[in-house]
Amino acid sequence: MILSGEVENLNITVLAEDSVLYESPYLAQHGVSFLLEAVSEGETKRILVDVGQNSQALLHNMSLMDVSASSIDTIVLTHCHYDHTQGVVKMLEQIDRNDVRIVAHSDIFRPHFITEPELRYVGIQPEDSREKIEAAGGHILLGKEPFQLMAGMSTTGEVSRQTDFEEVGIALKTRKDGVVEDDNMLDDISVIAKIKGKGIVVVTGCSHAGIVNIMLQAKEMTGCDRIDGVIGGFHLVEAPEKRILRTVAEIAKLNPSRIIAGHCTGFRAQVELYLAFREKFVPLRTGMRLSF
Ligand SMILES: [Fe+2]
Numbered sequence: 154m155i156l157s158g159e160v161e162n163l164n165i166t167v168l169a170e171d172s173v174l175y176e177s178p179y180l181a182q183h184g185v186s187f188l189l190e191a192v193s194e195g196e197t198k199r200i201l202v203d204v205g206q207n208s209q210a211l212l213h214n215m216s217l218m219d220v221s222a223s224s225i226d227t228i229v230l231t232h233c234h235y236d237h238t239q240g241v242v243k244m245l246e247q248i249d250r251n252d253v254r255i256v257a258h259s260d261i262f263r264p265h266f267i268t269e270p271e272l273r274y275v276g277i278q279p280e281d282s283r284e285k286i287e288a289a290g291g292h293i294l295l296g297k298e299p300f301q302l303m304a305g306m307s308t309t310g311e312v313s314r315q316t317d318f319e320e321v322g323i324a325l326k327t328r329k330d331g332v333v334e335d336d337n338m339l340d341d342i343s344v345i346a347k348i349k350g351k352g353i354v355v356v357t358g359c360s361h362a363g364i365v366n367i368m369l370q371a372k373e374m375t376g377c378d379r380i381d382g383v384i385g386g387f388h389l390v391e392a393p394e395k396r397i398l399r400t401v402a403e404i405a406k407l408n409p410s411r412i413i414a415g416h417c418t419g420f421r422a423q424v425e426l427y428l429a430f431r432e433k434f435v436p437l438r439t440g441m442r443l444s445f
């Protein structure tokens with residue numbers, strides 16, 4: 154067990170997602186951003202998990218939701234993809250302080266390309282470079298190990314790949330010492346919270362490490378078997394049906410009380426999740442407010 158302490162309560166606001174709540178005025182974008190507000194040991198933290206890719210839409214939604222940037226103390230970047238990290242410097246400019254923690258995996262700034270259907274750079278953009286983040290007031294905290302965000306809340310750190318059916322499934326490359334190599338998204342991290350008297354909540358960006366691997370790691374890190382919520386993208390959008398069905402079956406064994414999945418989860422996986430979990434499953438939407 155790695156995670157110490159418990160969070161008294163956790164409120165999650167979905168600031169950005171690929172779709173919006175029915176009849177809502179929010180703007181969608183391909184990407185996610187979540188605001189986590191948590192209290193533990195008399196301390197309140199406001200943690201942003203990812204910043205989507207369109208800061209105009211994100212800031213528009215925040216203003217409609219009455220969410221002020223100025224009290225955000227930490228930004229967790231779940232992985233390097235532009236639809237989770239683009240505009241982090243613009244967000245820091247809105248926060249306008251010089252003590253904002255930027256938490257991510259140590260490999261997040263590596264060169265990162267997708268090769269199909271064509272070669273394209275999909276990693277951290279030049280306008281969000283390490284230097285520009287620091288100049289905008291960000292304190293970059295990189296590591297492969299879990300990072301404790303507060304008592305009862307932590308990143309997963311690098312996720313051990315335990316299952317034999319989950320894979321990145323995208324043609325991704327990086328460049329190391331001048332040599333092009335396959336990129337297995339080892340920088341993919343999630344946030345986990347242990348809620349006092351309740352279970353675990355898992356917040357993921359794209360789950361490139363595999364959603365079942367992530368849930369297994371959350372259980373191991375907390376020593377807790379009860380999963381109250383799993384929120385985010387499961388990246389099954391291009392997965393073969395066999396993997397989707399196996400994933401749903403393995404999630405069912407872990408028996409989460411609520412699954413709120415969208416972004417890169419994909420329509421077919423959402424359908425299977427709904428058929429398996431019925432009212433326990435809800436598609437992720439911009440504007441949702443969740444309480445644990
Ligand atoms: Fe994504």
Ligand SMILES: [Fe+2]
Pocket residue numbers: 232234359361
């Ligand atoms: Fe991604």
